[in-house]
């Protein structure tokens with residue numbers, strides 16, 4: 039079973055072609071990074087995968103379900119989506135809730151039930167341990183830093199034994215240490231010491247966030263796939279210089295791709 043299959047997908051909005059000719063397959067056992075400049079179409083692809091937008095052309099299949107022939111609410115129960123904006127939303131809704139309860143609530147998020155039992159508490163605590171965050175268990179959400187909140191929300195998403203977990207620019211706004219702590223926790227999660235491992239989709243603008251656990255990369259440029267496939271084939275200076283419209287030199291350090299800007303290839307756009 040493929041986890042995601044987008045076939046000949048295009049999406050037009052207000053007469054503007056936002057995504058075009060997208061053919062992309064994610065297989066079980068792969069973890070993908072999606073990388074591209076602002077406005078390249080990353081969020082639009084996520085909205086298609088989660089059924090929040092409908093392609094103008096082409097087909098979308100996720101977790102074995104062809105969209106248009108399935109109850110999207112059922113598919114969405116298998117998909118987690120963690121982003122900085124979601125962290126802000128949950129903090130506004132539940133400012134005083136302690137982190138452990140926020141994690142536990144992930145189990146019931148999709149069906150709206152609340153039946154906390156001791157076993158759930160153990161699992162939630164274990165997930166916090168996996169995310170380097172057990173020391174936060176009793177703290178109210180509103181006092182946590184951005185990075186701490188992101189780790190708690192990833193643990194929350196993992197509570198419902200997902201098949202697909204979208205990490206949507208999770209390092210936005212984090213300083214270098216908070217970023218590395220979060221990345222370390224994601225890497226541990228991908229290696230599944232204590233829990234079921236979903237397929238990960240990691241969306242970012244920053245190549246160095248592509249951890250060793252990511253096997254494949256989808257590189258987007260102006261709503262099209264600029265390159266796609268195994269990480270070491272896609273993450274090259276040539277591919278990134280083309281997609282980023284700026285001359286970059288890529289080198290691998292710690293099995294992560296770091297880029298250095300060489301020179302402008304053209305006038306940078308304002309997007």
Ligand SMILES: Nc1ncnc2c1ncn2[C@@H]1O[C@H](COP(=O)(O)OP(=O)(O)OP(=O)(O)O)[C@@H](O)[C@H]1O
Nearest residue numbers: 051052056074075076077078079080081082083243
């Ligand atoms: N609902 C919409 N209506 C009209 N235009 C849209 C809509 N959603 C996205 N766009 C446009 O489509 C393009 C791609 O946007 P998208 O949000 O997918 O990019 P992105 O790669 O996620 O960008 P960023 O990195 O800034 O989040 C942008 O030019 C955006 O303005």
